[in-house]
Amino acid sequence: MPSPHAAAEIISRLNDPHYARWASQIRRTGGCRQPIHLRGHVEHIDPATGALLHRYSTRTEPDGVLRVPCKTRRASRCPACAEIYRADTYQLIRAGLVGGKGVPETVTAHPCLFVTLTAPSFGTVHARREKNGTVLPCHPRRDAATCPHGRVMSCTARHGADEMCLGEPLCPDCYDYAGSVLFNALAPELWRRFTEALRRRLAKLAGLTLRELREQAVVSFAKVAEYQRRGVVHFHAVIRLDGPDRPASPPPAWASAEALADAVRHAASAVAVTSPAAGEEPARVLRWGTQLDIRPITLDGELTDQAVAGYIAKYATKAAECVGTLDRRVSPLDDLDALPLREHARRLIAECLRLGGLEEMADLRLIPWAHMLGFRGHFSTKSRRYSTTLGALREARADHMRAGAVSTGRLPLFEEDTVLVISEWEYAGKGYSAGDAILAAALTGSRLLDSGGGYE
Template sequence: MTSSTLALAPETTTVSGTGAYADADTGYWPWAAPTTGPRDLAADGWVRGHDPRTVASGRARAQDPDYPDWLGHVRAAAACKHPIRLAGQIHVNDTDGNRMATIDTEDMPDGAIYTPCGNRRASVCPSCAEVYRRDTFHLIKAGLQGDRWGLPPLHEHIAIFLTATAPSFGPVHHRVVKVHAADCRRKDGCTCRASVCHPFGRTCPHGVELRCGQRHKAGDTQLGQPLCLDCYDHAGQVVWNHEAPELWRRTIQQADRELRRLGRAHGVELRRRYIKVYEFQVRGVIHYHALIRLDGEHPDCPGTIVPPPAVITRQMFAEAVGTAFVKTAYTSAPHPANDGQGWRIAWGDKGLDIKHVNAPGGEVNLAQITGYIAKYVTKSTEVTGLNLRRVDDLSVEIHGNPRTHLGRLIRACWDLGEHPDYNRLRRWAHQFGYGGHITTKSRAFSVTLGFIRHQRTIWRRTEGHPHTWDDEQTERVIYELGYQATGWISTGDALLANTAAALARARHQAGLDALADELAARTTAGQPAAA
């Protein structure tokens, strides 16, 4: 189920582009702009407050005799902000390979097939990002709970949740709440009283006093900004971002060595499985959130997922992983900008934050950790205040402002990227040098996102009856489709499609609520719930 980004009651915002034939392209979703001049509000009805061009295109589409067919045709991408339009032919063959029918997109509404963009970032497409988040949620849940999709029950497996951060590259404005209120539920963006930022500090060689007596509030624009731009090691930070995937690879290899030593000491075989996501801090550097599960090994079937031996405790597992993070460090490739030497790549010296999952009396349970990790897959660099698609020779002059912290990070990526060993820094300058995937995992931790998407495809094509699916059907349908355009043809189409998706979702939720109320009433009356 997708998530609508368009309110049922139209609001007054700005118009966003919808593709090559958009009515306007001046802002952001939900494609509604304040009108100018007198208008007949009563005549506008449900589109009151929208731009006249949106109203005109929406009315034209709704008055078309084929409007019901069009609405059903775009249903799969109705909530998407930038749907992809595909054109071509679809061939249907029989079991012997003989062609039975050919469907041309020219005979379809708008002459194209609408499919969601599938972008994971909520700032680009909230609807598709919500689908990505939910898929990740179920992937992680299956890796912790098991007993679905061919995975065995995993309740006896021990697991830890850790957060690995980067080292300091210079003092920045920060917000630390040492004691939260009793009713505080948001530990990262609460309104509790924060500590003084930097109560003590010296004067740097550039004449800047490295102290701040403020108690920053959540969302303060100063958070993450260096106390002195010239003292801050921008080059070291972008290189660390660049090397973070390699640092993680070496760390997880070291963790395997520590687990082998632990296993030999107790005469058992151990295997680790993990999933991790990255998150950008306000200062523009990433840190990892990882969930590591400990498995045993069956002597007769090495690929089987079995619980770890009871002799291995949670504390032993946590100590072995923590030791790997402390030991792992290396020097990057040399660079002329660093006097011909490389940078030391290691984890931060503030220690590794490790929490046990589903431990008796522990802080983290399965539901909390699954939702916590899944929410990060829809985020990118928005927390830093800058969200770019790509940096090139022209845009680097605009975004690489030397008077700002983020501008210096982008400029550092561009300048250091001239070296052949660091050319990927330019490729990922819009992410301050980091080019890793948002989510990585061990093969045996859980199923894949592709598997979950395939299951959703089966559910949709069988209209909720997956047991009727035949894998041979995929061999009988041949798609010859090509890219036509991106976005809705008009802002009116976007308004109608997204509103229809929101109404359908509201009806579905109302049905679930009514069913829950009925079951609750029967239970209260003493009747069996299944009656």
């Protein structure tokens, strides 16, 4: 049952003469949990005559504001907006595999691999292990050693898929929390060095210099970061070989899937990044983990273009929630013991705050990204010409919506590129009041009440 205050807000909104317009705004946000409130106006002027062709102002809107979707990528914050981001990412990834969205269909003949780069071990953690559909014991050890903290380093339990202990170390006091957060912080740099080493290896295999390689073959990629339950990121990447006029031209005959796989294996094992030394904290040489997965992408085989695009798009909307951390920034002044955190996540965040307070670690920005356990990179990235862009997909959607507005008479018909557009907007808040949240959920069929937020 809504509170008396919320019930009063619902009654007031339903009796508002502008309710129909308010409901229309809410529906157009697509079920956004935390729509942005804008106040302002936009004018379309004929530059030749100075005549005002069309004017829109929020003064006539309910509450004097325009509500627009927040457009976050995080499903934990807004499932509706994250779903749009997921769908766009799916189209972007798949276009680079089968063509479309400005990419020629001949790209399907280019060598292409699905690569997973993992993090190294920072200590033994509880895991769910399976073989041929049978769940195996976690970490059975017949003659298990006892760690310096008195814990036997063995676990014979057959863990369920949703058990809270998954990813938790067998001995938290033995676990290398500093190494874990430093790996997350330096993972983007490790990826950059990996791509450079990949190109160097391909050039060496072909007997070319790097400049000569660019004239014959180009490496294109799209990747996404995924958190493992132990709190470290690993990367899933689509890596493709193109000709110099990427992606329209095919690569030369020597640039095969086998050569690309060889280069991936070499680059993954060759690159490293060194963390800064700070006080008693020594410098660490961080590398990729030993688990490296390289699989070809096919149109009708075990790993299809649709499966890969769906997999990457799914993780593009996630963050570190599987580790049990927060979906907001943490301040050094916060009482970590009072926050709803898993103990493992609490220790990782505490380590970010500790290391981030060291002057030598300032460039890693561990404190602002403590809630992300040190990782501050973009979750999904791509090389420039892998395929289309998210911006192009959003522009196409905006053009479609504009055409719909013209066809229904909400906008006059004129050429956008021949009209002077003058606009002025200011931020006026976000989210819903308690009563509006209930009405909006009913209008859109969404779970707005789970947002945990409110009106600002």
